[in-house]
Amino acid sequence: MRSAYSVETVRAAERELMARLPEGALMQRAAAGLAAACAQVLGRTAGRVYGSRVVLLVGSGDNGGDALYAGARLAKRGAGVTAVLTAPEKAHSGGLAALRRAGGREATTAEALASRLIDAADLVVDGIVGIGGHGGLRGSAAPLAERAAAAGAAVIAVDLPSGVEADTGEVRGPAVRADLTVTFGTHKAALLIDPAREHAGAVRLVDIGLDPWLPERPELEALQHADVARLLPRPGAESDKYRRGVVGIAAGSTRYPGAAVLAVAGALRGGAGAVRYAGPAGDAVLARYPETLVSDGGPRRAGRVQAWVVGPGAGDDADTVAEVLDVAGEADVPVLIDADGLRLADPDVVRSRTAPTLLTPHAGEAAALLGVDRAEVESARLAAARELAERYRATVLLKGATTLVAAPSGRDGTAPVRVNPTGTPWLATAGSGDVLSGLAGSLLASGLSARDAGSVGAYLHGLAARRGAVGAPLAAQDIASAVPDAWRDIASGS
């Protein structure tokens, strides 16, 4: 599991740890990890550390201190290191002294911008601002970041790419774009959630001994292979198709029969023992998937299921959405609501449900439910997912480059929001969401909680797209077809 903690929590843990260590020890741990990462990158870009050209962008806080101490370590190994001080009078004094002792140089922002210093660098280290920052880069920091981006040197961000919001992943103004971010103690939300995540590049976590002081429950977590492997449903020796769970799919319309076929395609690969289809696209479904149990009497007459999926390709069929909510309410089984179903479902009915509900909007659908612009959802994904989960008292899977799964708060607080690490741009293809709804619905039917079904579904879905795409576009059906490969990879730990 990869966990991310809030700035407030990180600071509290750091205080506990620092109280037990000699002064400055923590910053030395951070600087040592940072210098090691810099040396590795220099090995690739400049051949070696000795004789390489390193530029440190140094702000006025401890983030700059980390950069200065790391720079001193590199200077001792023969790198030519210049620190560009955005606020010379406020730069970390111990770090600056260490850099000077090691033979490093200093420049003001104006000098750096007027010369070719940054353009000629092999490596730029961004120590402008870390967890102490708010808002986009201010003052002379913004043109420095721009120059670094244009220079084409490798950029390593210290703790966070400067200018992003640590706790939310928002980017509200100019921000550094890094190739690698070396972060300390724990991940922060900005390193996992877009748009900030995109600015971070690859992320390396340096252990500074913070773990014992961090609370058990993080703000955010990203499942890894081993976590998903533990959650994947496995049939026992005694299982028959009904015990494995039956998922009901109420999707598609005469206008959009394909959505039904794709949702069924996903559902057949999600671990349920059987898939029932209730809707007007039964012939299309059977033609492609003869193993489906098709009924043409609507959801009420479809027979028992352990979870329902409703909404993909539903068009304006509000009656079916209402019927599924009715039937699922009577049987007290989980419901996944996707696509058109999100717009058609009665919010009061959704809120008053007692069995789990999983809503799976993309940014546009989430925006419509929240009554805001799509851009607002895309720029503040975490807040949007949390807000929807509370408003609907339902688990919300907000699709996107970094898909989020947020559960509503319960008696013992709010479970960490899950962020899916397997997303890929290849997923942005028509019908991809229909496959996900079937897949996650099938996981719900096989007994996973809404939060687990959503996050395992998104994980498998992303991995399947990566497996299936391998450098070429893929269609939604290919994603469904690649799910068993993804499942095998996870189950076998490969």
Ligand SMILES: NC(=O)C1=CN([C@@H]2O[C@H](COP(=O)(O)OP(=O)(O)OC[C@H]3O[C@@H](n4cnc5c(N)ncnc54)[C@H](O)[C@@H]3O)[C@@H](O)[C@H]2O)[C@@H](O)CC1
């Ligand atoms: N606290 C600790 O124990 C440790 C902290 N470490 C480092 O210390 C950092 C936190 O240090 P600080 O609390 O001093 O804070 P930062 O160094 O992150 O930033 C604070 C400074 O940045 C300026 N600033 C804020 N927003 C800005 C913006 N948008 N544009 C330009 N300047 C801006 C502020 O005026 C302030 O002077 C961490 O991110 C990490 O790099 C590490 O050394 C590990 C140990």
Ligand SMILES: [K+]
């Ligand atoms: K930084």
